[in-house]
Each structure stands twice: as structure tokens, then as C-alpha cells.
Amino acid sequence: MAAYMQIDDYLYRKDNSIMLSKNRIKLIKSLDDKKIRQQESLFLAEGSKTVSDCLSFFDCELLVATPEWFSGFHQNLNVKEKVEASHEEISRASLLKSPQEVLAVFRQPSVTVPDESVLTKRLSLALDKIQDPGNLGTIIRIADWFGITDIFCSPDTADLYNPKVVQASMGAISRVSVHYLPLKPFLANLKKTAVYGTFLDGETMYGTPHGKHGIILMGNEGNGISNELESVVTHRLYIPSYPPERPTSESLNVAVATAILCAEFRRP
Amino acid sequence: MAAYMQIDDYLYRKDNSIMLSKNRIKLIKSLDDKKIRQQESLFLAEGSKTVSDCLSFFDCELLVATPEWFSGFHQNLNVKEKVEASHEEISRASLLKSPQEVLAVFRQPSVTVPDESVLTKRLSLALDKIQDPGNLGTIIRIADWFGITDIFCSPDTADLYNPKVVQASMGAISRVSVHYLPLKPFLANLKKTAVYGTFLDGETMYGTPHGKHGIILMGNEGNGISNELESVVTHRLYIPSYPPERPTSESLNVAVATAILCAEFRRP
Numbered sequence: 001m002a003a004y005m006q007i008d009d010y011l012y013r014k015d016n017s018i019m020l021s022k023n024r025i026k027l028i029k030s031l032d033d034k035k036i037r038q039q040e041s042l043f044l045a046e047g048s049k050t051v052s053d054c055l056s057f058f059d060c061e062l063l064v065a066t067p068e069w070f071s072g073f074h075q076n077l078n079v080k081e082k083v084e085a086s087h088e089e090i091s092r093a094s095l096l097k098s099p100q101e102v103l104a105v106f107r108q109p110s111v112t113v114p115d116e117s118v119l120t121k122r123l124s125l126a127l128d129k130i131q132d133p134g135n136l137g138t139i140i141r142i143a144d145w146f147g148i149t150d151i152f153c154s155p156d157t158a159d160l161y162n163p164k165v166v167q168a169s170m171g172a173i174s175r176v177s178v179h180y181l182p183l184k185p186f187l188a189n190l191k192k193t194a195v196y197g198t199f200l201d202g203e204t205m206y207g208t209p210h211g212k213h214g215i216i217l218m219g220n221e222g223n224g225i226s227n228e229l230e231s232v233v234t235h236r237l238y239i240p241s242y243p244p245e246r247p248t249s250e251s252l253n254v255a256v257a258t259a260i261l262c263a264e265f266r267r268p
Numbered sequence: 269m270a271a272y273m274q275i276d277d278y279l280y281r282k283d284n285s286i287m288l289s290k291n292r293i294k295l296i297k298s299l300d301d302k303k304i305r306q307q308e309s310l311f312l313a314e315g316s317k318t319v320s321d322c323l324s325f326f327d328c329e330l331l332v333a334t335p336e337w338f339s340g341f342h343q344n345l346n347v348k349e350k351v352e353a354s355h356e357e358i359s360r361a362s363l364l365k366s367p368q369e370v371l372a373v374f375r376q377p378s379v380t381v382p383d384e385s386v387l388t389k390r391l392s393l394a395l396d397k398i399q400d401p402g403n404l405g406t407i408i409r410i411a412d413w414f415g416i417t418d419i420f421c422s423p424d425t426a427d428l429y430n431p432k433v434v435q436a437s438m439g440a441i442s443r444v445s446v447h448y449l450p451l452k453p454f455l456a457n458l459k460k461t462a463v464y465g466t467f468l469d470g471e472t473m474y475g476t477p478h479g480k481h482g483i484i485l486m487g488n489e490g491n492g493i494s495n496e497l498e499s500v501v502t503h504r505l506y507i508p509s510y511p512p513e514r515p516t517s518e519s520l521n522v523a524v525a526t527a528i529l530c531a532e533f534r535r536p
Contacts, residue, residue: 134402138521145520147510172518206535242415242534250440252413253406256527259520263528266510267474 020064020085020093028064028093028105034159041108043161047100053171055079058106064090065102079104095163108161111177113186114150120193123213123265126152126183128229129220130254133158137168138255139218144172146262151178152186152215187215187232195234197225198257202238205264216261221254237261288332288353288361296332296361296373302427309376311429315368321439323347326374332358333370347372363431376429379445381454382418388461391481391533394420394451396497397488398522401426405436406523407486412440414530419446420454420483455483455500463502465493466525470506473532484529489522505529 013019030036031044042061045054048069054060060079067084091099114122125143130136136158143151158165160178169176187195194214198205217233219225225233239252239260252260281287298304299312310329313322316337322328328347335352359367382390393411398404404426411419426433428446437444455463462482466473485501487493493501507520507528520528 138524141518141521142524145509145518147514170518204536239531240534240536241413244536246415250409250413250438252527253409253523255521256406256410256524259524260527260531263507263531266508268472268508268512 020083020089024062024064024083025093028062028103029095031105031161032095032163034162037108037159037161042105043108043166044095044103044105044163045166046094046096046103046163047167048102050166050169050171051102051104053174054104054106057174058109060104060106062105063102064093064104066090069101096167111179113152113179113181116190116193119150119190119215121213122150123148123262124150124152124215125258126187126195126215126217127157128154128183128217128226129223130157130218131221133162133164134168135221135253135255136160136162137165137170139258140165140169140176140178141172142255142259142262143176144169146266148262149176151176152183153178153180154183155180183217184228184232187217187229190215195232196237196261197230197233197235198238198261199225199230199233199236200238202236204240204244205237205261206240208235208237212265216258216265218254218258288351288357292330292332292351293361296330296371297363299373299429300363300431302430305376305427305429310373311376311434312363312371312373312431313434314362314364314371314431315435316370318434318437318439319370319372321442322372322374325442326377328372328374330373331370332361332372334358337369364435379447381420381447381449384458384461387418387458387483389481390418391416391530392418392420392483393526394455394463394483394485395425396422396451396485396494397491398425398486399489401430401432402436403489403521403523404428404430405433405438407526408433408437408444408446409440410523410527410530411444412437414534416530417444419444420451421446421448422451423448451485452496452500455485455497458483463500464505464529465498465501465503466506466529467493467498467501467504468506470504472508472512473505473529474508476503476505480533484526484533486522486526 028044031042037043045051062081063079064083064085066087070084087101090103094103125139125148127139140151160173166173194211195217196214197217217225217229239257296312299310305311313319330349331347332351332353334355338352355369358371362371393407393416395407408419428441434441462479463485464482465485485493485497507525
């Protein structure tokens with residue numbers, strides 16, 4: 001460990017480079033807490049892929065990385081505060097089981113809900129009470145793959161800026177806008193936009209002459225689409241199991257079902 | 269807590285029912301360890317859905333459940349040892365963060381690799397070095413949904429009987445046979461069976477005139493299909509992102525990609 005002297009809030013190494021101070025470690029770790037994230041309007045991203053993707057789209061307040069990471073990163077770095085740290089120092093701040101060579105604190109952007117005139121010409125997703133952060137992150141990654149730019153979430157869906165969501169989205173949160181709003185009035189107010197939902201008594205998704213645009217509504221992990229939202233669904237679909245006549249009490253994971261539907265909607 | 273007296277290895281309550289002894293809790297908890305699982309040829313399942321599914325297919329050595337669970341379970345119970353326990357007692361043995369009302373220890377069954385004459389007429393999966401237990405469990409659940417009965421795994425793929433795999437498979441491990449074997453010689457020895465793999469330079473999976481049978485090979489989470497296995501792939505496929513012309517450095521989670529391919533192969 002380099003020797004250092006404390007000046008104000010910063011800790012300096014002998015060569016005058018800034019050390020990762022206890023206060024910064026505390027700030028980083030506190031971003032595991034939704035209240036703090038909302039209060040500060042910040043979020044944490046970890047790992048080279050996620051941080052690099054986020055750097056292109058979000059304002060970066062603090063970037064902590066190993067000297068090796070900095071020397072391998074050749075894009076323009078527009079960062080408020082930059083700290084070179086050893087892997088050991090980063091590990092002390094990281095929320096991951098296997099800390100990476102870089103982590104960064106970003107400012108949460110404000111997002112605007114597109115007008116219906118735009119939504120009718122796009123494919124979007126709506127998520128009702130998705131609880132598991134891993135599922136939400138995976139769904140954002142699926143949306144990004146299939147060129148879906150907006151996801152509408154019920155207010156009680158997992159928080160986009162939960163570090164586990166950021167992690168599972170693999171950088172896709174930088175390209176997909178996630179909106180939290182009460183789904184029932186939002187979807188009920190759409191006059192020209194198809195709302196697709198999956199139900200056991202729905203039509204098979206294969207070859208159903210559905211349009212390529214609209215909103216695919218996915219329900220909660222345990223309970224599917226709630227009674228409250230069922231009335232706003234305009235097209236009831238079903239993902240057939242195989243063989244189709246086999247009775248099944250089984251279900252698919254919500255992210256898996258989302259992916260299958262998106263692939264079918266994006267079929268040329 | 270009921271009063272009890274210790275007799276031999278069993279602990280009895282005043283009403284002579286068996287208590288969940290420390291030794292049993294120790295056995296249950298030890299099944300988190302692959303070595304112990306292999307040595308004892310046992311595995312642990314937790315939760316009503318998973319345990320009920322497993323009870324129909326595997327020999328049960330020990331079933332621990334609340335009185336409420338027992339009174340709600342109306343199928344024939346063929347179990348070596350049955351223990352009624354409070355939720356608190358079950359929590360002490362459980363490996364889950366949110367312990368359920370039932371857990372059970374099952375004997376690992378022996379599985380037989382089907383002949384090629386059978387495999388050519390079926391759709392199966394092969395998994396190369398899938399690391400994440402959650403991914404393996406989700407893939408087993410996908411296989412079950414799409415009527416796939418056999419999954420061939422490289423020996424270094426996550427262990428089927430890892431409690432996280434059992435949990436994520438949601439009971440599907442009772443209907444899907446998972447075989448561990450060196451994939452290269454196994455796949456290279458198949459003379460009449462198509463082996464599908466996804467590569468960036470593959471043909472689009474949409475509308476590619478592939479058969480409905482064969483083996484879909486999925487590669488490791490980080491690296492895809494290894495060089496070693498690339499040579500045994502007979503059909504190179506690609507899951508197009510959207511829009512198709514958009515250059516993307518992104519990827520899909522391996523379970524998500526498996527689901528999309530299975531849905532396409534099972535298209536009527």
C-alpha cells in the first residue's frame with residue numbers, strides 16, 4: 001500500500017494521485033439502497049462492458065478503475081472524478097461477489113414517455129410487478145437485442161437502478177428507456193395501440209396475424225397478468241408448449257417468455 | 269417447542285412423532301456440497317411444486333414438511349422417512365433465503381443415453397460448459413416446456429443436483445434426463461443426427477429449412493461454442509437482432525437464446 005496523507009475529503013498517494021477514500025467507498029456501497037439512489041439520483045455500474053456502455057449515455061460522477069483498465073480504455077473520458085485504484089481497493093467498494101476492474105457512479109437521466117403517435121408505430125414492452133431484479137435486467141437486455149426502446153413498468157416493478165438489474169442488463173440500460181407509471185390508466189388511454197398479453201386461453205402466437213407494432217404486456221412471475229390489467233389487453237396470445245396437445249401445468253420464466261414473444265414479433 | 273427425549277438417532281416429541289434431528293439438518297445442509305451429493309448419491313429439493321413433481325419420479329429418502337403441507341397433499345406418499353416439522357424447524361435445515369413449507373431428500377436416478385436411432389427422431393439439447401446454476405435450471409425448464417427429454421452436458425457444466433439448479437428448474441428435472449459426458453466424442457460419433465449451433469456468421473434461424481429433429485448445441489455464457497466443438501456442428505444458425513442490419517456487439521443470455529431456438533424448432 002502506498003503511503004498517503006489526508007487532505008480535506010481526499011486521500012492522496014505519494015505521487016499526488018487520489019486514493020479511494022472511505023467516504024467514497026461508503027457512497028458507492030450506499031447505492032445498493034433504493035432510498036439513497038432516489039435521494040441522490042445516482043446509480044452504480046460495475047464491470048468493463050456495463051461501465052463502457054453507460055459512459056456513452058449517462059453523466060458520470062465518479063469512475064474508479066485499475067491503472068490497467070485506464071490504459072486500455074481509448075475513448076474520450078468525460079468524468080467528473082476519476083480515481084485510479086488497485087483491485088483490492090475496488091473490491092472494498094464493490095457490491096459484486098467477483099469484483100471487476102472498474103466501477104462507476106452515474107447520474108440517473110430523466111426519461112420522457114413517447115406520444116401514442118410514436119408508440120403505435122413501435123414495438124414496446126409493459127411489465128406488471130416484475131419482482132426479480134435478474135428478470136428485469138434480462139428483459140432489458142432482450143429489449144435491446146430486439147430493437148425495443150421503451151419499457152413501461154408498474155411502480156412496484158423492481159427498480160431499474162438496483163445494481164443487480166444494471167448488472168444483468170449488461171449495458172442495455174444505456175439504450176432502453178424504462179418508465180415507471182401506473183399501467184392501468186396508461187394502457188387504457190391508448191386508443192390506437194394494440195396491447196398483447198399471454199393467457200392460457202389465448203390464440204397461439206405462431207402465425208397469428210398480429211401486427212408488428214404495439215405493446216407486449218408481461219405479468220408478475222407468480223401470478224401472470226393481474227385481473228385489473230386483463231381488461232386493457234386487446235390481443236390474447238399463448239406460447240404453445242410441445243407437443244401442443246400435451247396438457248401442462250408448467251410455465252415459462254417471464255424473461256424467457258418475453259424473449260420468445262419478441263423473436264416471434266420480429267420475425268421477418 | 270414440544271418437549272422431547274433423545275432415543276438413538278431419532279428425537280421424539282411427547283406425542284411420539286419424530287422431530288427433525290440435528291443429524292438430519294446436517295445431512296440436508298451438506299447436500300449443498302457436490303462431493304457429498306455424489307458420495308451419497310442424494311439431492312435436495314425444496315418447495316411444494318418441486319417436491320411434488322420429484323415425488324412422482326424419484327425415490328424419496330426423507331420428506332420434511334409442515335402439518336399443513338401434509339394435510340393438503342392427497343397423493344400417495346411413498347417415502348422412506350417422513351418428518352412433520354414447524355416452519356421454524358424447516359428454516360433451520362433449508363438452503364433457501366425464503367424457506368418453504370416442505371423440503372425432501374431424493375436418491376439420484378441413473379440415466380441411460382438413448383441410441384442414435386432414437387436421437388435422430390427427436391429434438392435434444394447439448395450444453396458446453398454452462399457455468400451458472402440458474403441458467404442450467406432455466407434451460408431444463410425450457411426443455412420440459414418444449415417436450416425435449418434429453419440434455420447432454422459437458423462434464424464441466426454446472427451440476428444438475430446443485431440445489432440452485434433443482435430450484436430454478438421448478439420440478440422439470442423430474443421429466444428431463446440430463447447426461448454428463450465428453451461432448452466432442454459423443455457428438456462426433458453421431459452419423460445421421462443434425463447438430464445445430466449458433467454463430468455470428470450462421471444462417472438466420474427464421475425460415476431456415478432446418479429439420480425438426482437433431483441436437484441444439486449451446487456454448488458457454490462468456491465464450492459461446494468452443495473451437496473444439498465447432499467442428500461437430502453440422503448446421504450454423506444465427507438469431508437475428510432487430511433491425512437485422514443494425515450492427516450489434518451485444519449478446520443474449522444463453523437460456524434466453526435456447527428458448528428462442530426451441531420455440532422456432534417447435535413452430536408448427
